[in-house]
Amino acid sequence: MRKIGLMGGTFDPIHIGHLVAAERSMEACGLEQVWFIPNAGPPLKERAPGASPEERLRMAELATEDHPAFRVLDLELRRGGISYTYDTVDELSRLEPDAEFHLIVGTDRIRDLPLWHRIDELAQRIRFIGVDRPDDGKPADPALMPPLPEPLRERVIRVPMPQLDISSTAIRTRLAAGLSARYLVPDAVLGYLTAKGLYRHDG
Template identity: 50%
Template sequence: MQVGIMGGTFDPIHIGHMVAAETAREAGGLDEVWFIPSAMPPLKNGEPSASGEQRLEMVYRAVDFQPYFRAMDIELERGGVSYSIDTVRELQALYPGRAFTYIIGADRLNDLGSWRRVEELAELVSFIGLERPGHLIDAASLPSFISGKLRIVQMPQLDVSSTDIRGRRAAGRSIRFLVPDKVYSFIIRNHLYET
């Protein structure tokens, strides 16, 4: 079974994440995509705005009834800083016989060479890099052990981000249709991202 891994804070998960996962699934011939909210992301400053439980619940709501998507709490259960190599090692132990592909947006792909134990990670997984608005993929600058296992995929150009969504909520602006409906109702009901 070919499994795509979508890691991130998902603070909140939004339609861009969903389109990215579906684009990667289709282009990479993946059987499933597993969404894994991080406990503490190593490459971002500050704590997520929503709790781990709230972010996981939003992911569960987003993937509900999507036959190829799953929400996984592996990094939240482990706690601490969420390093991809630790997650992949744990997934391989829990789910032998699956081949894993890391799905990475262009904004994170260019710093992939600085990830913890990335050479070891590249021995264990392949990568799908998704082009995003305003972020050019510079595959030539990546080490050969990464670029040799990287497939770059064009995705529909949706300029939506979790940062923008949180800013809209803080300013009292609508986020309807930027997040899946069940995520929208959860955010509204729990007053997430308000000032």
């Protein structure tokens, strides 16, 4: 059975931190591929994406095009509405019945797992890979995480990664201020952001 990693998000924009998390998860968990899935509407976030769905999809494609094990899927964008992970996994399981799916998420999202849509059923179908990420300036620490219910905790694999203090929000803020996103996003994405003038407020 193929082990496939799934990484969802607005990717507004996709950045180096996303790619490092995917690579480290592949190495630590023996994944054959990682599929990046830009979402149409995240359930636990209120802000609307700054770039269009087509632009976010294109940036994800540009960021991953030189990695033979990375793929980008547009199924959530085509489906529209709120992007529930359960619905996505259900669809992918029908399309790829021989795949074992592992969802790659930051430790902040691991804390939110009890709030996820149909989480008990989802946890029976996939494993969760929790990658460390900066949180309010403090390093991720399992001891600081509230305890998950045992059935969920058993489905989580923790993977350490470099503490890269990079976020899509910070990149949008820099670009809006006329600053550079160089070395925060892949060069192909930087070229796309520059050409399209995304996130800049020139009045």
